[in-house]
Amino acid sequence: MKLKVKLVAGFLVVALVLVAIGGLALINQEKVRNVKAEVDDIRAEQDDMVEFESSIYNEHAVALRCFTTFRPVIVDAYIENKTDMNAANSITATALLAGFQEKSTTSPLHVEIVSDFTKVRDILGQAHKCFVENSTLYADYQLSQDDVDDILTALGAMLDDAMDDPEHGIKSIVELMDSRTLALEEDEAAALAVLNSSILLGIFIAISLAIGIGLILSNTMTSRLSDMIAAARSIKMGNLDVSVNEAGSDEITELGKAFNQMIMSVRLVAGDMGMTDNEDAHNDEISDTSVGEHGN
Secondary structure (H helix, E strand, O other): OHHHHHHHHHHHHHHHHHHHHHHHHHHHHHHHHHHHHHHHHHHHHHHHHHHHHHHHHHHOOOOOOOOOOHHHHHHHHHHHOOOOHHHHHHHHHHHHHHHHOOOOOOOOOHHHHHOOOOOHHHHHHHHHHHHHHOOHHHHHOOOOHHHHHHHHHHHHHHHHHOOOOHHHHHHHHHHHHHHHHHHHHHHHHHHHHHHHHHHHHHHHHHHHHHHHHHHHHHHHHHHHHHHHHHHHHOOOOOOOOOOOOOOOOHHHHHHHHHHHHHHHHHHHHHHHHHHOOOOHHHHHHHHHHHHHHHHO
């Protein structure tokens, strides 16, 4: 009885653990699906951006070249108009606009800038990076830190306001999407790792449970079989004494008693049949045999 209670309790505990693991696996599986769907959406948006970007390149094939001469133009425009930042912004915006107007060769800055154009989307980004990272630029143009700060402010305003530079905005969006995609892929990998570990843990527990139950049942059956063999060997066929083992083999005891009564009944019937035989010689033989048996 105690063994059955322990087995039932063990089954309940293992079942609860497996249910918890299964729930965790389902939650992580749903998370993996959501992350994959989000990654697919972002990649689809990226494909749309790349397609749009290609169309911009095709439409402005001549305009997509710049920076080498454009950076000095920005700096010169600022130096020449230190007291009027609006004028400096106007000059740089005019230069930027000239790059997109292939047919507007009358612009005074167009001929100078368009000959060195690379990609329009790099104009403001590269200029900003140059001012931030290139310390020799200060000495080259004799700029103070305040001057550089003003230039960065002007470039920041251009990044926000210059509608003539859609490529830069596209690049920023694509880079943002790339970073988001990378973060989502990391989340996806983490969720898959948890899911796989949950599945492996569940398999390990199930195998351990099967082995444990097998050992318990094997030990129980072996013990019961040993008790039955020992009880059978303890029966003495002469007077059919039945030894009760430590566990209490009541069924074997009752069986032995019944078998003993059956043998005694056969003996009595055999004795009665011998006493009613009509042949004297046969009676004497049976009597001698009975005496012999009682003597033994």
